[in-house]
Amino acid sequence: MMPLVIITSLLVISTLLKNKWKKRCFISGLVLLLLFSNEFIANELMTAWEIPATPYQAIEKKYKWGILLSGVAKAGMKPDDRVYFSRGADRVVHTVQLYKLGIIEKVLVTGGSGRLLDIGERESNDLADVMVLMGVDPGDIIIESESRNTHESAVAVKNILLSNAQPSDCILITSGYHMRRSIGCFNKVDWKMDTFSADFLSHPRSYTFDTLFIPKTDALIVWQHLIKEIIGYISYTAVGYI
Numbered sequence: 001m002m003p004l005v006i007i008t009s010l011l012v013i014s015t016l017l018k019n020k021w022k023k024r025c026f027i028s029g030l031v032l033l034l035l036f037s038n039e040f041i042a043n044e045l046m047t048a049w050e051i052p053a054t055p056y057q058a059i060e061k062k063y064k065w066g067i068l069l070s071g072v073a074k075a076g077m078k079p080d081d082r083v084y085f086s087r088g089a090d091r092v093v094h095t096v097q098l099y100k101l102g103i104i105e106k107v108l109v110t111g112g113s114g115r116l117l118d119i120g121e122r123e124s125n126d127l128a129d130v131m132v133l134m135g136v137d138p139g140d141i142i143i144e145s146e147s148r149n150t151h152e153s154a155v156a157v158k159n160i161l162l163s164n165a166q167p168s169d170c171i172l173i174t175s176g177y178h179m180r181r182s183i184g185c186f187n188k189v190d191w192k193m194d195t196f197s198a199d200f201l202s203h204p205r206s207y208t209f210d211t212l213f214i215p216k217t218d219a220l221i222v223w224q225h226l227i228k229e230i231i232g233y234i235s236y237t238a239v240g241y242i
Helices: 003-016 020-036 039-049 090-100 123-133 150-161 179-188 209-213 217-239
Strands: 063-069 104-110 141-144 170-175 194-198
Touching: 003 020, 003 217, 020 217, 039 209, 039 217, 063 090, 063 150, 090 104, 090 123, 090 170, 090 194, 104 123, 104 150, 123 141, 141 150, 150 179, 170 179, 179 194, 179 217
Parallel strands: 063 104, 063 170, 104 141, 170 194
Antiparallel strands: none
């Protein structure tokens, strides 16, 4: 379902066919390449999907817990004496900022390994280490490192906090493009929280020539995340996670 896979498949097929479908596949691949690489279109769709950012001054209450969803670090990198971020480090940085501003008292980091083959690494442990380096008191961090997806994180977080907290004591922190699926999962387990989006793939609307007409590889990446989240949302709904 990824744009580059679809485009490449159509172009490869066009080289193998010798009938009228050869031209049709080539033109279809070219049109899709121009569509998926258009920054303006990709940005407009991602803007509509992402849950917007909340200004710090607009947060009117204090929370006991900031629930940080993992999914922003690279696994299997060497040397293993440091944390490697792919993208989405804003999730961690903004969580620390919420902590230092006194908006949240403690952080619950949730997420183990989402890989099909578990190599033993637990991302939540790495993110907790980074937050400690950034000044968060280790005593203010709880790690949940066994969940493999957002649904399992929602179940685990509720089980951990049920005896000493209410949903109103918590604020959910994840990427803007991942927030819809995350909200759905936590609502499904009856743990409805306020939210704080970080790590955005969209940007303010622009009508410059390069945004409107020049193909961009970044647009393909935006489409890839958007399609993944939409398919994930539909799949989670189908199996009852949302």
